[in-house]
Amino acid sequence: MTALVRSYRAELAKLARRRVLALTALVSLLVAVGGAAVVLYAAEPAAEAERGRGALPTLEELAAAGGGTEVFRVVLAFAGTFLFVVVVGAVAAEFSRGTVRTMLLRQPHRTALLAGKLGALLTFAAGTLAATEVLTWVAARVLAPGADVATGAWTGADALVAGLGDFGAVMLWVTGYAVLGTTVGVLLRSVPVALAVGIAWAGPVEHILQDSWDPASRFFPGLLLEAFAAGGTTDVSAGRALATVAVYVVAAAAVATTVFSRRDVTS
Amino acid sequence: MTTTTPVISVDGLTKRYGDRVVVDGVTVDVPRGVVTGFIGPNGAGKTTTMAMVLGLVRPTAGQGEVLGSPINRPGRYLHRVGALIEGPGLWPGLTGAENLAVLARLGGHDVRRIPELLALAGLAGRGGDRYGEYSLGMKQRLGIAAALLGDPELLVLDEPTNGLDPAGMSEVRDLIARTRAEHRTVLVSSHLLSELEQICDWLLIIDGGRLMYAGPADGFARHARDELVLAPADPAQLLALTDVVAAGGLEPGRDGDLLVVPVDGHDPRGLAAALNHAAARDGIVLAELHVRRPTLEDRYLRMLEGDRS
Numbered sequence: 001m002t003a004l005v006r007s008y009r010a011e012l013a014k015l016a017r018r019r020v021l022a023l024t025a026l027v028s029l030l031v032a033v034g035g036a037a038v039v040l041y042a043a044e045p046a047a048e049a050e051r052g053r054g055a056l057p058t059l060e061e062l063a064a065a066g067g068g069t070e071v072f073r074v075v076l077a078f079a080g081t082f083l084f085v086v087v088v089g090a091v092a093a094e095f096s097r098g099t100v101r102t103m104l105l106r107q108p109h110r111t112a113l114l115a116g117k118l119g120a121l122l123t124f125a126a127g128t129l130a131a132t133e134v135l136t137w138v139a140a141r142v143l144a145p146g147a148d149v150a151t152g153a154w155t156g157a158d159a160l161v162a163g164l165g166d167f168g169a170v171m172l173w174v175t176g177y178a179v180l181g182t183t184v185g186v187l188l189r190s191v192p193v194a195l196a197v198g199i200a201w202a203g204p205v206e207h208i209l210q211d212s213w214d215p216a217s218r219f220f221p222g223l224l225l226e227a228f229a230a231g232g233t234t235d236v237s238a239g240r241a242l243a244t245v246a247v248y249v250v251a252a253a254a255v256a257t258t259v260f261s262r263r264d265v266t267s
Numbered sequence: 268m269t270t271t272t273p274v275i276s277v278d279g280l281t282k283r284y285g286d287r288v289v290v291d292g293v294t295v296d297v298p299r300g301v302v303t304g305f306i307g308p309n310g311a312g313k314t315t316t317m318a319m320v321l322g323l324v325r326p327t328a329g330q331g332e333v334l335g336s337p338i339n340r341p342g343r344y345l346h347r348v349g350a351l352i353e354g355p356g357l358w359p360g361l362t363g364a365e366n367l368a369v370l371a372r373l374g375g376h377d378v379r380r381i382p383e384l385l386a387l388a389g390l391a392g393r394g395g396d397r398y399g400e401y402s403l404g405m406k407q408r409l410g411i412a413a414a415l416l417g418d419p420e421l422l423v424l425d426e427p428t429n430g431l432d433p434a435g436m437s438e439v440r441d442l443i444a445r446t447r448a449e450h451r452t453v454l455v456s457s458h459l460l461s462e463l464e465q466i467c468d469w470l471l472i473i474d475g476g477r478l479m480y481a482g483p484a485d486g487f488a489r490h491a492r493d494e495l496v497l498a499p500a501d502p503a504q505l506l507a508l509t510d511v512v513a514a515g516g517l518e519p520g521r522d523g524d525l526l527v528v529p530v531d532g533h534d535p536r537g538l539a540a541a542l543n544h545a546a547a548r549d550g551i552v553l554a555e556l557h558v559r560r561p562t563l564e565d566r567y568l569r570m571l572e573g574d575r576s
Contacts, residue, residue: 003342006373006374007373009372009373010369010373013372014358097358098356099356101353102355102356103373105345105348105414106345106417108322108341108342109342264324265324
């Protein structure tokens with residue numbers, strides 16, 4: 001337990017630096033304002049919108065109690081590949097820079113080291129997402145009148161519950177990407193190789209396979225995470241997507257832990 | 268210097284990658300309280316041996332103990348060990364002080380020691396600069412400072428002078444000497460014995476994964492044979508001088524324009540006089556005639572050459 005806490009605190013110390021926080025705040029602000037503008041101004045009345053579930057929300061959906069924070073959820077859903085690639089690159093870089101070796105000399109409990117690192121990343125992500133959700137809500141509230149979106153239902157208990165639900169959904173989605181990204185990083189260790197594989201898989205590969213094989217939507221982790229983030233699709237419900245992804249996440253965590261614990265650290 | 272209880276003790280330590288044997292049955296004790304030089308050419312197995320001792324690499328065969336705990340349980344002893352393996356391996360975007368703070372938190376060490384360690388490493392004024400902007404020598408010194416975070420009993424340093432200019436080497440040697448003054452045990456590797464001979468009490472010499480020598484540094488030097496060095500005043504007579512020496516039943520070697528003759532149990536002064544007399548008899552005037560003791564580096568290189576021939 002001590003090893004886990006130390007690993008967690010050390011990783012958090014790397015993340016909670018002034019430069020990182022400033023950069024993260026800037027990106028959050030840009031995502032919040034830019035994302036809110038795109039989602040609000042792209043919204044159409046339900047009668048005119050011919051889209052299935054998982055597409056951009058309609059004006060009516062945005063005007064509901066959870067409309068303000070749904071903007072946040074929709075905006076983040078487009079950042080899946082980016083998040084996955086960031087985690088893959090960050091983990092692989094620890095190997096290619098030799099910092100894993102340095103960390104293991106200070107903290108040889110490898111499972112605790114990996115778990116603490118992931119825990120700190122998720123904590124940082126949770127803080128960043130919470131701030132981004134608030135910023136997105138504020139930006140959406142300011143921009144909503146110009147996009148003809150009613151915001152009367154955005155405050156109150158129902159809106160808060162919906163906001164917490166959106167936050168929880170995004171955190172689950174982020175956790176899935178973080179665990180899968182960590183596993184790819186641990187397995188491949190090289191930044192260029194890990195990034196190439198990560199970008200290819202999370203980007204075109206799954207979508208190309210989806211075009212030629214319909215059941216791909218129900219089985220591929222990236223597509224399932226997208227489906228979950230979108231609140232479900234015509235092929236797979238959000239609940240089933242989450243359950244299937246959970247199996248992938250548990251399996252990936254087991255693989256990453258086993259490989260990291262047993263493999264020689266030679267670079 | 269105490270040499271009773273070994274801090275590192277390995278028995279038959281072996282590492283194979285497929286058919287390639289990197290470390291081949293190394294059995295050795297590293298005594299407590301000394302600076303031990305772990306010497307061998309590049310690829311000799313130094314880093315892999317150290318990595319096995321530090322729990323980074325699993326041995327294919329053999330066993331060992333560090334500070335009384337088995338090497339397959341590094342969690343039991345690494346909090347008492349500071350190490351620098353294959354370069355510092357720190358985060359380039361963090362400052363020197365931030366790097367040390369991360370590692371201090373990871374190891375549960377006192378972060379208040381960081382200014383003291385930065386000063387010890389000669390980085391007192393540079394702790395706030397990003398590690399990525401450091402020179403190679405500064406990076407190595409920060410790596411050693413990081414290894415000292417837990418005030419370790421045992422310091423393991425892998426090629427800490429690698430890639431440094433002479434001034435950088437000297438700074439790192441001084442830093443190691445300062446840590447020795449604090450009564451730590453230090454195991455430090457290099458592919459050049461000359462880099463470490465001034466600071467080592469004990470030597471381990473490895474080549475091709477096999478341990479060639481383990482013992483006191485002065486003992487290694489005592490094994491060095493004296494040799495007689497001769498040079499004719501006229502370089503054209505070097506061949507004739509070689510014949511004169513060989514006629515006396517000796518086996519001279521060439522070292523540039525010099526002849527080098529192993530003394531091998533002869534009285535050096537008597538042998539020098541006999542060769543001087545024989546050379547004069549053949550009309551050869553000697554410009555140089557003296558006894559020299561090979562350096563540790565000479566002995567080390569000859570040991571490696573002998574092993575390979």
